Each structure stands twice: as C-alpha cells, then as structure tokens.
Amino acid sequence: MTSPLIVVTGATGQLGQTLSRRWSEFPIRQYQFKALDRSELDLNQAEAAIATLAELRPVVIVNAAAYTQVDKAESDSIEVHRVNAEAVGRIAAWSAENDASLIHISTDFVFDGASKTPYEPKQQTNPLGVYGASKLAGERQIQALAKQRSAIIRTSWLYCEYGNNFVKTMLRLMKENDQLSVVDDQCGSPTSTHGLAALIFAMILNRNAAGIYHWTDGGSISWFEFALEIQRQGIQEGLLSKAIPISPIPTSDYPTPARRPAYSVLDRSRTLTDFDCPSADWQAQLNRVLKELASK
Numbered sequence: 654m655t656s657p658l659i660v661v662t663g664a665t666g667q668l669g670q671t672l673s674r675r676w677s678e679f680p681i682r683q684y685q686f687k688a689l690d691r692s693e694l695d696l697n698q699a700e701a702a703i704a705t706l707a708e709l710r711p712v713v714i715v716n717a718a719a720y721t722q723v724d725k726a727e728s729d730s731i732e733v734h735r736v737n738a739e740a741v742g743r744i745a746a747w748s749a750e751n752d753a754s755l756i757h758i759s760t761d762f763v764f765d766g767a768s769k770t771p772y773e774p775k776q777q778t779n780p781l782g783v784y785g786a787s788k789l790a791g792e793r794q795i796q797a798l799a800k801q802r803s804a805i806i807r808t809s810w811l812y813c814e815y816g817n818n819f820v821k822t823m824l825r826l827m828k829e830n831d832q833l834s835v836v837d838d839q840c841g842s843p844t845s846t847h848g849l850a851a852l853i854f855a856m857i858l859n860r861n862a863a864g865i866y867h868w869t870d871g872g873s874i875s876w877f878e879f880a881l882e883i884q885r886q887g888i889q890e891g892l893l894s895k896a897i898p899i900s901p902i903p904t905s906d907y908p909t910p911a912r913r914p915a916y917s918v919l920d921r922s923r924t925l926t927d928f929d930c931p932s933a934d935w936q937a938q939l940n941r942v943l944k945e946l947a948s949k
C-alpha cells in the first residue's frame with residue numbers, strides 16, 4: 654500500500670520552500686510529501702489544477718500558492734480573484750468531495766486596521782484593497798464548500814531566508830545607503846515561515862483542525878521598529894558592518910497603490926491553545942533566520 658500524500662502548492666514561494674526543506678524534521682513520516690510549482694499546478698488554470706489533484710489523490714492539501722503582489726493586484730483584479738478566490742473554491746470543493754483535508758493560508762489584510770486591540774478570528778473583516786478582498790473571497794469559498802475539513806491560517810508580515818521579504822530588503826538597503834526612512838504608523842506582527850511551517854505540520858498530525866486560526870510570532874510593532882531590530886541583529890550576526898541612521902516616517906510619506914491596515918496585530922491565543930506549536934517570540938525567530946542568512 655502506498656503512503657498517503659501531502660500536496661503543497663506554491664513550491665517556489667517563501668512558505669512553499671520552507672515546508673519543502675523542513676518537512677522531514679517533523680514526525681509525519683507516514684506521509685509522502687510533494688510540493689508543486691506553478692508549472693505543475695497553476696491556479697490560473699483551475700481545470701488542469703483539479704485534474705492534477707485527481708491524479709495525485711492527496712489526503713492533505715496545503716495551499717501555499719497565492720497572488721501575493723499587493724500593489725500590482727490593484728490593477729489586476731480579474732487574475733487576482735481567479736487565483737486567490739475562484740481556484741481556491743475549486744480546490745475546496747475537490748477536497749470536500751474526496752475527503753481530503755485542506756490547509757489554506759490567508760492574511761491580516763482581510764482587516765481594515767481600525768481596531769486598537771488584536772484581531773480575533775471571528776472579528777468583522779473589511780479589506781482595504783484588491784488583494785485582501787480576494788483572500789477574503791477565498792476564505793468564504795472554503796467555508797461554504799469545505800468547512801468541516803479545512804483550516805484557514807491568517808498570518809502577517811511573512812519572511813524567511815528564501816524569496817523576497819522585508820527583512821532581506823532592509824538588509825540590502827542598510828548595506829547600500831547612508832540612512833533610511835521606514836514607516837512607523839503601521840503596526841503588526843512579523844512571522845517567520847519556519848514557525849508557520851511547524852504549525853502546519855502540527856495541524857497535519859491533528860487532522861481535526863477546522864475553522865479560522867491566527868498565527869504570527871507575536872509582538873505589536875511598526876515597520877520602523879522591525880527595521881531597528883533587523884539592523885541590531887544584522888550587526889550582531891555579521892551581516893552588516895555598521896549602523897546607519899533610520900528615521901520613522903508616516904505612511905503618507907511612502908505612498909503605495911494599495912492601502913494597508915494601520916493596525917493588523919492578530920490574536921493567536923486559540924491557535925496556541927489548540928496546537929503544539931512554537932511560541933518563540935519574534936526577536937528569537939528573526940535571529941534564527943538571520944543566522945541562516947549569515948551561514949550562506
């Protein structure tokens with residue numbers, strides 16, 4: 654008899670790469686693991702994507718693929734909805750019909766940022782832009798079509814040693830410039846894909862995960878405060894040779910096509926109660942990724 658299969662979409666993304674590199678460390682050896690890149694499963698081609706699932710017959714699908722370019726999304730709403738909502742609905746329906754579990758990743762951008770306290774999973778959503786609206790539509794498809802067997806993990810400010818992210822961009826800019834200005838009036842929580850991957854593996858072990866969960870590395874900081882810590886630890890780990898002045902600026906001084914929530918801290922208490930997941934704080938998680946970058 655062949656082992657049951659876990660399929661991950663978005664193999665080339667930050668989370669997809671992390672899941673691929675880390676899965677063998679977790680006690681899920683009873684499963685086979687297959688991460689599919691866009692050429693193997695394209696969310697823009699839903700028919701073909703479903704045919705691929707029908708051929709592979711996974712018992713768990715982790716949907717780590719998404720249209721993630723938040724600013725480009727503002728002028729590309731048809732494709733964004735096709736990838737982040739319609740295709741997600743098709744996968745959810747296939748999962749329900751074929752008794753597979755679906756673990757889907759969503760975002761803090763489903764909220765408008767008007768709250769002053771951490772967002773709970775059941776709190777009112779109100780996305781400010783096309784990307785957030787498409788991710789919320791994807792969540793709703795899942796809840797309508799595969800509620801019993803699906804877990805939706807909302808996360809925020811993802812980074813790791815792979816791909817493009819704020820941490821790597823800051824390290825580069827800190828090397829190239831004599832000073833830097835960073836937005837100080839958007840507050841959220843950074844999340845290492847390594848902690849998120851550990852949560853996903855914990856959910857795979859406990860096949861009862863269902864509903865909406867929030868996951869971050871904790872903390873309630875601005876991008877400016879995150880940049881200060883990246884610089885402090887970057888020097889400590891030998892990734893940067895010197896400190897440069899970093900100034901706080903308002904969002905109005907750094908205009909972008911998509912509006913972002915001013916406050917998007919997620920309340921992860923239900924997730925910590927329900928799963929055996931890593932609760933290392935965001936500074937410790939950042940340190941792990943910086944050490945990995947320094948070792949390269």
Ligand SMILES: NC(=O)c1ccc[n+]([C@@H]2O[C@H](COP(=O)([O-])OP(=O)(O)OC[C@H]3O[C@@H](n4cnc5c(N)ncnc54)[C@H](OP(=O)(O)O)[C@@H]3O)[C@@H](O)[C@H]2O)c1
Pocket residue numbers: 662663664665666667668669690691694695696697716717718719720721736758759760761788808809810811812816817
């Ligand atoms: N990054 C963040 O700060 C953040 C914050 C909150 C939530 N999230 C969510 O977390 C999840 C993982 O994000 P991430 O940062 O790992 O994303 P990422 O690094 O931007 O990677 C996105 C992945 O999706 C794939 N993809 C895009 N369009 C596709 C399509 N039409 N068909 C198949 N694959 C497609 C990309 O493939 P290519 O390499 O071929 O483009 C890539 O593998 C996403 O659901 C995202 O919405 C991210």
